[in-house]
Amino acid sequence: MGLGKNRAIDPNSPFKTGPPGARKIPTPTGRKPSSKSESEALNVSSSKPLPSLTSKHRPKNNCPCNQSLGSWKIDCSKCGQFWHVDCVGLQGLNEKSINSLTQYLCPLCYVSPVPTTETTVDVCHICRNTLSLQHANLTYESSIASENIDSLHQFCALLGSLDINALTKNMDTLSQFDSRLKHLLLKENSLVGLDNEIKTLSNLLAEQKTVTSNNETLSKCISELQDDIKLLHLPSTSQTCSDSSDKFLEDISEKLDRICREEASITTGLEQLRESLEAVQSNHLQQPARPSNVSSHHLHPAPSFPVHPTRLPPSTEPEIPPVPHNQVPVSDTKPEFLEQAEANELKEFLDGSTFNEENGHSVISFGTPYKYNGSKSSSEVPPFPDCLKPLLARINTIQSELYGALYSGQSHLTAPVINSCLINRYVGPDSYLPRHSDSESSIHPESSIFTISLGQSSDIKFTERLSGTESTHTCSDRSLYIMSRRSQEVFDHEMEKGSISEGTRYSLTFRCVGWANKNSTCLIGDSNTRFLKFGSSKRGTFGEQMPGHKFWAPKIEEIDPVSCMGYSNVVLLCGINDIKQSNIRCEKDVTDCFAVLKQKIKQIQMLSPSVKAVYVCPLLPTKDLTLNRKVNDFNKLINFDLIPTCKNVVCVGGFDQFACNRVLADELSMLFDRYGRYDMLHLNRAGARVLAGLIKQSVFLRLHNGVDKRRRTGRVNGRLYSNVVGSRLHPSGLLDGCQV
Numbered sequence: 001m002g003l004g005k006n007r008a009i010d011p012n013s014p015f016k017t018g019p020p021g022a023r024k025i026p027t028p029t030g031r032k033p034s035s036k037s038e039s040e041a042l043n044v045s046s047s048k049p050l051p052s053l054t055s056k057h058r059p060k061n062n063c064p065c066n067q068s069l070g071s072w073k074i075d076c077s078k079c080g081q082f083w084h085v086d087c088v089g090l091q092g093l094n095e096k097s098i099n100s101l102t103q104y105l106c107p108l109c110y111v112s113p114v115p116t117t118e119t120t121v122d123v124c125h126i127c128r129n130t131l132s133l134q135h136a137n138l139t140y141e142s143s144i145a146s147e148n149i150d151s152l153h154q155f156c157a158l159l160g161s162l163d164i165n166a167l168t169k170n171m172d173t174l175s176q177f178d179s180r181l182k183h184l185l186l187k188e189n190s191l192v193g194l195d196n197e198i199k200t201l202s203n204l205l206a207e208q209k210t211v212t213s214n215n216e217t218l219s220k221c222i223s224e225l226q227d228d229i230k231l232l233h234l235p236s237t238s239q240t241c242s243d244s245s246d247k248f249l250e251d252i253s254e255k256l257d258r259i260c261r262e263e264a265s266i267t268t269g270l271e272q273l274r275e276s277l278e279a280v281q282s283n284h285l286q287q288p289a290r291p292s293n294v295s296s297h298h299l300h301p302a303p304s305f306p307v308h309p310t311r312l313p314p315s316t317e318p319e320i321p322p323v324p325h326n327q328v329p330v331s332d333t334k335p336e337f338l339e340q341a342e343a344n345e346l347k348e349f350l351d352g353s354t355f356n357e358e359n360g361h362s363v364i365s366f367g368t369p370y371k372y373n374g375s376k377s378s379s380e381v382p383p384f385p386d387c388l389k390p391l392l393a394r395i396n397t398i399q400s401e402l403y404g405a406l407y408s409g410q411s412h413l414t415a416p417v418i419n420s421c422l423i424n425r426y427v428g429p430d431s432y433l434p435r436h437s438d439s440e441s442s443i444h445p446e447s448s449i450f451t452i453s454l455g456q457s458s459d460i461k462f463t464e465r466l467s468g469t470e471s472t473h474t475c476s477d478r479s480l481y482i483m484s485r486r487s488q489e490v491f492d493h494e495m496e497k498g499s500i501s502e503g504t505r506y507s508l509t510f511r512c513v514g515w516a517n518k519n520s521t522c523l524i525g526d527s528n529t530r531f532l533k534f535g536s537s538k539r540g541t542f543g544e545q546m547p548g549h550k551f552w553a554p555k556i557e558e559i560d561p562v563s564c565m566g567y568s569n570v571v572l573l574c575g576i577n578d579i580k581q582s583n584i585r586c587e588k589d590v591t592d593c594f595a596v597l598k599q600k601i602k603q604i605q606m607l608s609p610s611v612k613a614v615y616v617c618p619l620l621p622t623k624d625l626t627l628n629r630k631v632n633d634f635n636k637l638i639n640f641d642l643i644p645t646c647k648n649v650v651c652v653g654g655f656d657q658f659a660c661n662r663v664l665a666d667e668l669s670m671l672f673d674r675y676g677r678y679d680m681l682h683l684n685r686a687g688a689r690v691l692a693g694l695i696k697q698s699v700f701l702r703l704h705n706g707v708d709k710r711r712r713t714g715r716v717n718g719r720l721y722s723n724v725v726g727s728r729l730h731p732s733g734l735l736d737g738c739q740v
């Protein structure tokens, strides 16, 4: 044990000759030096010469202080000289600790390399130790430095021998190879798609042939049938005739059955062929075609709706299970919502107002302008008149109650505020309201539409678009009915001619509208979205130009397509909790997780025609390299399968910023989780800020066709946006899959 070596030695230790002492023998109670000679001896700077430390005749059993101080003695492992522990600055050492020392070098034997004992008889021992330590450090550092210099030399030599030109060329070739590979992969994808389409078409054509031959059989059957009928008409001549007529009837019913079956198969075949041809022509393979006039409000007569959404050929895509939309045409009604007096006052006000003619009825508006297709009113809309204000307040109370019930326990959220009123006037049985839905993107997706009826009662007809199911709601005088904005994605409503008899009906329709709702965003994500907040307050991450709502989906299966209904943008950040499960081992398992995500995206698009684009965030890198391999597999599928094959799906770009040395960057992530464990995958607030910026950037770039209007530039943070979001992630070179 080298304890003595590293201990600072008390410079005041007196070195005096004295009576011998023994280690482990405690001396009587210690005392402070009191005599003049003692205090002089303690002063190293005193002119009095130090005792000769090299004296051969120095008695070793006595501490050189020559005092019998009350402390333990310790002997030097080298020279055997005994010292009081106090004299060598080791106060506090007791018998046990002295015995546990394996080695102790006394101040006389501990030799500092610089300066040497020969030159430093007069040098204080502290200085010797300090210098020795510094020297040791220096030696160590210079030994390392020389090693480093060696490697530096080797590196420089290597650099010198490199042919930089050849290297650059090789890099170019490699990157060309890389892009060709991506191109080929893409091509292969679309070739497979085309191949499948051709197969389906040729199958259908084959069926068509059968159809033609079926047609021939059909006409043959019909003529046989006609013959049979003729025969039946012949007068019966014998008894056997009734038997044979039974037989005839049997034959006929059999033939009729056959005809029905064949006719059904012909119709289906033709229908399929037509659908498929349409799909190929319009290259519109996923979304159910939405008739262009559906969203137009108060303008067109009832359009026809496809009963089935157009599907991809069955061999390429699995059938998408339909999602229950959980919506009803009318979510609530209140029969006598208005008091008679209030109703009379309102009627009087409306009878004296000037309305503008529209299709089948006339209108007047108040508050925030509500724009819809076919609207003829000017953009100058008067504020709410005093007689409508109490009604508006009552409706807002109901709106906040509805919102509160929908998002109970989330008191930080603010309910939509009803701010617009459109009043329709219908006069007599010729008046009507064309089939439409109130699905304008300016209407708050989480709000409801409130309609109060005054005067003649009438029927409002609702049609579920996909199934064609119809229902009717009767609106009596002074009543209120409520429709959710979400329900507008799946139901149309109209008032048919003849719905009211002679007289006038007013309908006062209240909505929450605003220009920013056109960019309403539904963010569905896992724990890495926890710091993201909608709202224009200081703490909001997306600002007032991008209002929205956050929904929690830790796993892909928990993404609820219903929550997206009525939003313009859907942002998805989900999947890491799926692929990190221990049963997800190989690429195929990751592909299965991805397939669920793809299916969810299609369901969202099928369910909600308002959704203009689905923005998919690639999975963030984690700090686990093994997990990152699965992350890469998943992200590859997003870029090489999802984006090229799905319309209106955008990959949020710029995620390479989150990685440093192939793992989630420390400065953007949490170090520890709330249990104090090392956190592998969560962004910290700085990371969340970057994430929000990237999402916002993707949404705004697409919204403005590649120009970031917030900065009035095609550049993002001074970099070309194509470098930030596009080219790196999207192999086809399209702007991150954006198909505006």
Ligand SMILES: O=C(O)CCC(=O)C(=O)O
Residues within 6 Å of the ligand: 422, 424, 433, 438, 451, 460, 475, 493, 495, 507, 509
């Ligand atoms: O008159 C009604 O009850 C319906 C009015 C309506 O649908 C509308 O204004 O959008």
Ligand SMILES: [Fe+2]
Residues within 6 Å of the ligand: 436, 437, 438, 493
């Ligand atoms: Fe409407």
